[in-house]
Amino acid sequence: MNPKTLRKLRHQAFxxxxxxxxxxxxxxxxxxxxxxxxxxxxxxRKAKHLQCTAEHLIAQQDGGDDTAQNIAAACVWCNRMRHWKRQDKAPSPAQYKKRVSQLICKLRWHPAVGLYQRDLN
Incomplete structure (x- = not known):
């Protein structure tokens, strides 16, 4: 994939x-x-975890392609943690989003956890 195309798709998703x-x-x-x-x-330091990345909803290694339908904008933290230490397939976007949501409710997910409290008020 052309890096410019991926940047464009990330920007659109953003x-x-x-x-x-x-x-x-x-x-x-x-x-x-x-x-x-x-x-x-x-x-x-905390903001670096919130930098926008292009997240392949279906990972490239699992046959996902570089199309607008398969690219979402995700923070570095969420993107990295979805694939961290996995040798098998990453969880589906829906499964992962549900798990992230559960951890957010417990304020146990993100290094910028304080933003949840401010963002929700």
Whole structure:
């Protein structure tokens, strides 16, 4: 896949999802974290976990392709954790989203967990 095409698909998904992660629904940033850190009052270290990535809903290794229907915008944390230490297939997007939601309710998911409380108020 052409990197420019993947960037374009990620950018489209980013705006289609109102600049929020597909899985955890926290706000994400695309290009420069400076404004993002100021807006949300978080450190650059935490903001790095919220950088927008192109998430293949069906992983490439499982036959997923680079199309708008298969690309979602996800924060670095959610994207990485979906595939972390897996030798088998990653959970389906629906299964993973449900698990992330359960952990969010317990405030046990994301390094930027404080944003959940502020974002929900």
């Amino acid at each position: 705006f289609r999802q109102n600049c929020r992660c597909f899985y955890c629904t926290l706000p994400i940033w695309e290009v420069d974290p400076t404004e993002f850190t100021a807006r949300y009052g978080i450190s650059l």
